[in-house]
Amino acid sequence: MELNIKYFGILAELTGCNEEQLSFSSGKVSDVLDVILKKYPPLKNKDFQIAQNKKLIGIETAVDGTEIALLPPFSGG
């Protein structure tokens, strides 16, 4: 299936895009994350939460959506 991956904040800078399409067969969110981290090694050192279809979830969740978003914390004010 085709997944739409969205990057926020510093993650969008590190990947050079706000979003992209990724082909993925099946598995858990952590498997998608492995693919992403392999493609963008600098993301390994970053903290972020993951949302699947706009719902924040743990990485052990099965992939059953079409959109995965990576959200880093922001500290600025």
Added chain:
Amino acid sequence: MERYSRHIALNEVGQKGQDKLSNAKVLVVGAGGLGCPALQYLAAAGIGTLGIIDGDVVEESNLQRQVLYGTSSLGTDKAFAAKDRLEDLNPTISIHAFNEKLSNSNAIRLFKAYDIIVDGTDNFETRYLINDAALITNRPVVYGAIYKFEGQLSVFNYKNGPSYRCLFAEPPKNGDIPNCSEIGVLGVLPAIIGSMQANEVLKIILGFEGVLSGKLYCYNAKTSAVHIMSIQKNEHLITQIKSKALQEGEAIHCDMAIEEISVKDALQKEEAVFIDVRNSGEKPVLKLDNYQQISLSEISNNLHKVNPHSDIIVLCQSGIRSKKAVRLLEQNRFKNCYSLTGGAPALSAALKNKKNDERI
């Protein structure tokens, strides 16, 4: 009152709603990019009691976005400068200025005096302190945070809803996310997010449905994209924080700034122990008195090896693991713990210099 006639004209507000606003007490933590617009609209809306806490002074680089201040406020205390300007905007409300930093010694007392807390701070330590103190005092937090062109907005601890820790359980492990002063920010962005924070405050007070609780609103000023993510409540985490606070008599044990110490100051301490939390084999190898090597992953199982009566200087390679270890030690009630600035490389260099000096 003529001043609020445009509010009162709204069916959803009316005189009844306006009275609710004038009976409300709102504390704004941080009078910077987010705090300024939030304060302006809250004061103008007639929030009866408005608190401002900020320990900074107005700097020229603030004026690009913190439009509550003018050139004449440069160098003055933000809390007082904000109060002066807001009193001119609305002299009918009462405004309290606290020219200090929010800390674990004033947070609980302050929060208890207000109904709603607005988080307009610029660092993770204070954000976690706000969250935990708000959990303990059962106050909703209107959260806003920004990064360059992007903003986040949410309402935490509202009617038993999720807290900031349900979104990000712990402060970033892998070093701080740089803040505006280091990386820049589009001036209008905090004005947008800060005004939206004021809006959430009004929604809470007026009892509107659709308060942004359990949702993270993400805005991108460059693309105008908006995403709203739903946040699940982590009951376990919230219970943990509340019970910890109860046991410790409300002394909040959350993520306060880690105390750092320079190599020079550390070496001058007479009864200090140096704890190296790197893994064995990491270089440079250190040789000094009162030195222990306990890797970060082993430290919780080896707390008995740490002398609680001495100053504890924790070091690693870059300062990230040592800060984690200090936090861990503090959670286990060790006092006088410091993270060594510059870590093992700086200490090793200083020891070499000392040796050379002694030879001469």
